Amino acid sequence: MNTELPDIKLIGDELPWLKEYRAAGRREFAGQGIPTAKTEAWKYTKPNRFLSMDFIFNPRGGDKLAIPEVNLPFVAYKIYFENGVFISCDDDLPDNIEVLPLIEALMFRPELKNKTGSLADITKYPFAALNAAYLNEGVYIHVKAGVRPDKPIALINHVTAAVRPELYNLHHIVEIDKGASVELVEYYGYTGAPKSSYLVNVVNEIYVAANAALRHYKLQDEAFKAGHLALNAVNVAANGLYKSFCLQKGADLSRNETQVCLAEEGATAEVDAAYIMNGWATLDTTTDIEHLVPHTNSSQLVKGVIGGQAKGVFQGKIRIASNAVKTEGCQLHKAMLLSDEAEIDVKPELEIFADDVKCSHGAACGRLDADQLFYLRSRGIPEAEAKQILIDAYLNDVMAKVDDENIRSWIKLSQGNPLPA
Amino acid sequence: MNGNKHMTTPLLEIEDLSAGVDGKEIIKDFNLTINPGEVHALMGPNGAGKSTLSNILCGKPGYHVTSGRIWFKGKDLLKLSPEERACEGIFLVMQYPVEIPGVPVTSFLKHSVNAIRKYRGEPELDTMEFIKMVRDEGKKFNLDAEMIKRAVNVGFSGGEKKRLEALQMAVLKPDFAILDEADSGLDIDALKIVADGVNALRDGNRAMLIITHFQRLLEHVVPDFVHIYADGRIVKTGGRELAAELEQTGYAGFMKESR
Numbered sequence: 001m002n003t004e005l006p007d008i009k010l011i012g013d014e015l016p017w018l019k020e021y022r023a024a025g026r027r028e029f030a031g032q033g034i035p036t037a038k039t040e041a042w043k044y045t046k047p048n049r050f051l052s053m054d055f056i057f058n059p060r061g062g063d064k065l066a067i068p069e070v071n072l073p074f075v076a077y078k079i080y081f082e083n084g085v086f087i088s089c090d091d092d093l094p095d096n097i098e099v100l101p102l103i104e105a106l107m108f109r110p111e112l113k114n115k116t117g118s119l120a121d122i123t124k125y126p127f128a129a130l131n132a133a134y135l136n137e138g139v140y141i142h143v144k145a146g147v148r149p150d151k152p153i154a155l156i157n158h159v160t161a162a163v164r165p166e167l168y169n170l171h172h173i174v175e176i177d178k179g180a181s182v183e184l185v186e187y188y189g190y191t192g193a194p195k196s197s198y199l200v201n202v203v204n205e206i207y208v209a210a211n212a213a214l215r216h217y218k219l220q221d222e223a224f225k226a227g228h229l230a231l232n233a234v235n236v237a238a239n240g241l242y243k244s245f246c247l248q249k250g251a252d253l254s255r256n257e258t259q260v261c262l263a264e265e266g267a268t269a270e271v272d273a274a275y276i277m278n279g280w281a282t283l284d285t286t287t288d289i290e291h292l293v294p295h296t297n298s299s300q301l302v303k304g305v306i307g308g309q310a311k312g313v314f315q316g317k318i319r320i321a322s323n324a325v326k327t328e329g330c331q332l333h334k335a336m337l338l339s340d341e342a343e344i345d346v347k348p349e350l351e352i353f354a355d356d357v358k359c360s361h362g363a364a365c366g367r368l369d370a371d372q373l374f375y376l377r378s379r380g381i382p383e384a385e386a387k388q389i390l391i392d393a394y395l396n397d398v399m400a401k402v403d404d405e406n407i408r409s410w411i412k413l414s415q416g417n418p419l420p421a
Numbered sequence: 422m423n424g425n426k427h428m429t430t431p432l433l434e435i436e437d438l439s440a441g442v443d444g445k446e447i448i449k450d451f452n453l454t455i456n457p458g459e460v461h462a463l464m465g466p467n468g469a470g471k472s473t474l475s476n477i478l479c480g481k482p483g484y485h486v487t488s489g490r491i492w493f494k495g496k497d498l499l500k501l502s503p504e505e506r507a508c509e510g511i512f513l514v515m516q517y518p519v520e521i522p523g524v525p526v527t528s529f530l531k532h533s534v535n536a537i538r539k540y541r542g543e544p545e546l547d548t549m550e551f552i553k554m555v556r557d558e559g560k561k562f563n564l565d566a567e568m569i570k571r572a573v574n575v576g577f578s579g580g581e582k583k584r585l586e587a588l589q590m591a592v593l594k595p596d597f598a599i600l601d602e603a604d605s606g607l608d609i610d611a612l613k614i615v616a617d618g619v620n621a622l623r624d625g626n627r628a629m630l631i632i633t634h635f636q637r638l639l640e641h642v643v644p645d646f647v648h649i650y651a652d653g654r655i656v657k658t659g660g661r662e663l664a665a666e667l668e669q670t671g672y673a674g675f676m677k678e679s680r
Binding site: 371374380383385392396 | 479481508518519524529536573589593
């Protein structure tokens with residue numbers, strides 16, 4: 001992919017700050033380039049192979065602009081995108097939840113200027129810079145103080161017709177006001193077999209106010225030739241909760257990166273994830289939890305199942321500032337390898353500048369237990385089914401992190417494609 | 422003792438079997454024929470390779486057969502996968518049933534029952550039919566309803582593990598059950614429950630192979646034949662009285678005899 005991005009005319013260029021923000025994105029992406037193995041943050045996930053293709057950004061990329069047929073087996077306020085283009089939003093949203101196409105929000109809400117790019121740092125993250133260069137599609141979601149919606153808000157991006165390598169750029173800004181409590185679901189999927197590779201590049205900037213809670217669930221089920229790069233940049237205020245779970249099971253190259261800043265006392269982050277893959281794909285889960293002040297808590301449980309010649313990457317960082325005493329941070333990564341060629345790379349990083357903190361990390365890697373497998377087979381259960389039973393059992397505890405029962409069973413069901421070893 | 426006069430096709434025929442594990446030959450020119458309805462006991466000292474035989478019969482990976490054939494219902498058993506053998510009607514009561522965290526007993530058993538039904542071309546059971554069947558069978562083994570909600574064998578006592586094996590056997594109704602040291606780690610009550618489970622399956626058609634080094638279980642499940650197994654082969658075959666004789670003399674005498 002050429003890092004010298006063309007300057008494409010986009011809606012909103014008439015706002016000087018937005019025009020400059022896009023220009024800064026182009027400059028940063030050209031300046032930083034595509035990360036290589038020498039880039040520490042991308043040491044194990046090497047996007048250059050995948051990005052050797054030239055992904056074209058097309059502000060109206062979809063062939064047909066109709067509500068895609070995506071059946072989520074749970075009720076939700078649904079916001080649809082097709083091929084990275086906003087299509088529709090369910091019209092039954094209550095007044096105390098605002099959903100606007102991002103570009104509309106940026107044009108009519110001057111205060112959002114300060115919320116754009118303030119959490120996702122384009123000088124550090126090349127793909128946030130790429131995202132900024134074509135900042136155009138996405139939504140602004142605003143849940144007002146004290147609101148507890150009766151159903152989750154679902155962001156759905158559906159790819160239907162990738163006939164050449166296209167870039168689908170999405171940027172969502174999510175504000176959860178004081179005392180509100182919301183579930184946000186992200187689903188990335190496709191229909192048919194896209195004829196070409198495509199790249200989904202998502203940036204979420206999420207603001208959780210004091211005493212608010214956001215439960216953020218994501219299922220990445222892109223086509224096998226696709227790329228998916230996501231940055232979730234989150235700020236949590238006093239006694240706020242950001243709880244996320246992401247299952248990655250699709251794409252050829254995928255990274256779900258979550259940075260949480262625990263900015264005020266009592267803030268909590270629970271960042272859990274799972275990944276399942278065989279074939280040749282690389283699936284990367286990267287976290288960076290920053291404890292800025294005392295009495296903040298974080299926990300992470302990440303589990304993966306990798307077969308074929310696929311590769312799983314986990315990079316988990318916990319940073320505790322010098323004054324952030326009485327904080328707790330724990331992190332655990334576990335992976336199961338189903339083949340000899342499968343690979344797991346794990347990089348835990350703890351940067352602790354305070355005394356009087358509780359911090360832990362752990363990593364374990366194993367294989368399917370041969371005795372368990374034989375036990376199931378000796379009871380008549382075919383080998384593939386027996387393996388799936390054991391894999392499901394292995395992932396049980398991390399799936400249990402999804403509080404919402406309907407969403408949990410949806411994620412569990414989608415996990416159930418048998419993995420040949 | 423009229424087993425030899427059966428005119429039916431044997432259920433299991435092991436012919437000149439030599440086999441082992443890790444490159445070591447453990448079973449040597451082993452022969453055994455089991456007809457429908459017969460209960461055979463294979464008795465031998467610890468470390469003689471009795472479990473190797475049961476693992477080979479069930480197709481556990483890692484064991485190798487160097488020569489010989491095994492026929493089950495006229496089929497070449499060694500060509501079948503472990504799950505196909507189970508579907509054909511072989512059931513192994515394991516010496517050390519493995520713990521499977523995260524897999525509830527009910528869900529495991531449902532997979533098992535329906536896999537076997539599917540193999541045999543029978544309709545799969547729905548959840549209600551299945552739960553009812555397991556409850557009914559479970560009562561016979563003093564299994565409390567809570568236990569079948571727990572993960573397979575996780576946190577089970579030795580006795581509970583064997584009861585669960587017996588429950589599975591009752592639910593799956595195999596044509597041929599192999600009990601591999603099924604009495605180890607059982608108190609007398611649990612032993613009786615397992616034995617009652619085995620006896621309940623004896624119907625003149627099903628056959629069993631009881632592998633043990635004690636006579637204990639054989640007091641509750643009376644065998645038609647007793648084989649003394651030493652040094653990789655059967656050194657003596659007799660009726661139930663042979664087990665009692667063995668209790669008197671110990672294995673040493675028979676092992677000398679075999680040389």
